Amino acid sequence: MQQIPRIQISHFSYLQSDLIGSGYKSQVYKGVNDLNGDLVAIKVCNMKQLTNEVELMLLNQEIYALGLLDSPNIIKMYQCIRSQSNTYIITEFCNQGDLAQLIERKNHLQENEATQLFKQIITGFLEQTRKGIIHRDIKPSNILLSNGIPKIADYGFSKIMNVQEKVYYNVGTTLYMSPQALMDNQYSEKSDIWSIGIMFYQTLCGCTPWVAETEKEFIKLITTTPIQFPKKILLSPHAKDFIIKCLQVDMNKRFSANQLLDHPLFNEKPRLLQISGSFHITRGQTQYQQQQKDNEWKRRLSPREVIDRNYNNNYFNHPLKPQFSIQNPTKDFLQNDLILQNIFYLLKLILRVAKLIDHFDFFNQNCLQEKILYFMIKHALFKTKQFKLMIDSNINTLGLVNFHQYTLNTDLKKQYSTEINEFQHNFTRSFERLWMRVQDNQNIYKILIQDQKFAAVFDRSELEVLSHYVLMLPVLKQAIYELRTVLSIKLNLYTDFQIPEPREEAAIILLDYLVLYSQICDNIAQNLDNFTYRITQFQLKKVVETKPINNNKCKYRDICKQIGNLQLML
Numbered sequence: 001m002q003q004i005p006r007i008q009i010s011h012f013s014y015l016q017s018d019l020i021g022s023g024y025k026s027q028v029y030k031g032v033n034d035l036n037g038d039l040v041a042i043k044v045c046n047m048k049q050l051t052n053e054v055e056l057m058l059l060n061q062e063i064y065a066l067g068l069l070d071s072p073n074i075i076k077m078y079q080c081i082r083s084q085s086n087t088y089i090i091t092e093f094c095n096q097g098d099l100a101q102l103i104e105r106k107n108h109l110q111e112n113e114a115t116q117l118f119k120q121i122i123t124g125f126l127e128q129t130r131k132g133i134i135h136r137d138i139k140p141s142n143i144l145l146s147n148g149i150p151k152i153a154d155y156g157f158s159k160i161m162n163v164q165e166k167v168y169y170n171v172g173t174t175l176y177m178s179p180q181a182l183m184d185n186q187y188s189e190k191s192d193i194w195s196i197g198i199m200f201y202q203t204l205c206g207c208t209p210w211v212a213e214t215e216k217e218f219i220k221l222i223t224t225t226p227i228q229f230p231k232k233i234l235l236s237p238h239a240k241d242f243i244i245k246c247l248q249v250d251m252n253k254r255f256s257a258n259q260l261l262d263h264p265l266f267n268e269k270p271r272l273l274q275i276s277g278s279f280h281i282t283r284g285q286t287q288y289q290q291q292q293k294d295n296e297w298k299r300r301l302s303p304r305e306v307i308d309r310n311y312n313n314n315y316f317n318h319p320l321k322p323q324f325s326i327q328n329p330t331k332d333f334l335q336n337d338l339i340l341q342n343i344f345y346l347l348k349l350i351l352r353v354a355k356l357i358d359h360f361d362f363f364n365q366n367c368l369q370e371k372i373l374y375f376m377i378k379h380a381l382f383k384t385k386q387f388k389l390m391i392d393s394n395i396n397t398l399g400l401v402n403f404h405q406y407t408l409n410t411d412l413k414k415q416y417s418t419e420i421n422e423f424q425h426n427f428t429r430s431f432e433r434l435w436m437r438v439q440d441n442q443n444i445y446k447i448l449i450q451d452q453k454f455a456a457v458f459d460r461s462e463l464e465v466l467s468h469y470v471l472m473l474p475v476l477k478q479a480i481y482e483l484r485t486v487l488s489i490k491l492n493l494y495t496d497f498q499i500p501e502p503r504e505e506a507a508i509i510l511l512d513y514l515v516l517y518s519q520i521c522d523n524i525a526q527n528l529d530n531f532t533y534r535i536t537q538f539q540l541k542k543v544v545e546t547k548p549i550n551n552n553k554c555k556y557r558d559i560c561k562q563i564g565n566l567q568l569m570l
Helices: 053-068 099-106 111-130 179-184 189-205 215-224 237-246 329-360 368-393 403-409 412-440 442-450 452-457 466-493 502-526 540-545 553-566
Strands: 007-009 012-023 026-033 039-046 077-082 086-092 143-146 149-152
Touching: 012 039, 053 077, 053 086, 099 143, 099 189, 111 149, 111 189, 179 189, 179 215, 189 237, 215 368, 329 368, 329 403, 329 412, 329 502, 329 540, 368 412, 368 442, 368 466, 412 442, 442 452, 452 466, 466 502, 466 553, 502 553
Parallel strands: none
Antiparallel strands: 007 012, 012 026, 026 039, 039 086, 077 086, 143 149
């Protein structure tokens, strides 16, 4: 029988049949150090598939973190090898699976056993804190077990503390994310401590403390519902107190890193965690492919889940504080009113543009019409979801100033509930129609999926991400280019001030709207967080409430000048 050749990387090798997991644009294999015969894990990242700056930055941050960290309770990287086509991350191989699998096998751990385990996990966490690393995705499936020793793994979404970056990432797994991370994309060592608290509760009780059907319900639960402990499981006051202090909604009251091991819970000498048997790892059973329970949804990074966040350390409590005076509530309230009104006008603009595109069918090449409608309707769904969450759950999803006082003085439900529900109904229905149209037409579906960038964001998620706008902009520019080209030919039949036929007139109106909408989306792509406060600069009320007039050749020329000035052409 012919022997299957091993794939060689330096003095490490693996078989393609020894796949033990796969992640985002990467695969993990069980390999061997050919010099000493030790087992290793080899993560293979296909560099040809990492097509944007963010993906490369994340990979580099993972390599940086693993190279910097040195603790028996953190997965050890032996070597990183780069070739023209792949990057190989070689780490130690863990032979007992992960904490999620251990909890599943045992239902839950006894307090003494869990405490010993978590003392070691916290030791690893303190090492990453000392080195200025935030993990941002601590959960049971990212705690590997090797010979009874827990090791924090998967630094693919890690971040360096106190480094001013242009790009921030909304990553993690929802059940383990802190309120600050969920609502404001704010990460620190204290967001990791929240995750540790959730994980410790789950290890002791066999379930997470809060479970909800939707993210909206989940956010409301963790911010308003006190933690409850199962009566059937005997927990010491120390264990309960430790969990409660890790899960303080106000992160200023939450445990800091240097307080964790000082807690009375951890006053015993550590001993090796006894895990019965050598846990056999099969394909798909590693930290890279841990299957979550049906009620557990994830926020995992993909190109569509990258968020440009420019916030300061006070963002969660006082968004964009320097721009408005908290001591001048009247000014703040008026500004908030103006922002909310403009969001409504933005939704009306999107609705109007979508109807024009859908009715006149201007774009019939390469499914451009479907792409534009998809991006615009999803944009509207992002905003309606945020708006509804704000008025239904009293959560500051739109980053308004002096929000608590504002809600005490303003009946948001009375003012906006009817309209926002109508918007949500209309846009949800439009999205479902579009989605079914694409799914039912294999020709359209194939064309869309062949566009790899579009395929990366083509889903039903209502999570607003920067990549949505980054990828939408070229599509809008293509639409502007095509519409401008067609009009340049059609309008040759008309004089400067002659009103053209309805189709050409609609095309002029649409071109004008698309230019404005492109500016809005470009602004969002540049400053996703700050955009709320700049939405008023586009004078959307005037645009939406004023009927377009003089839709003639002269107006077309003016729009073309604007296109040139804004550099909106391809």
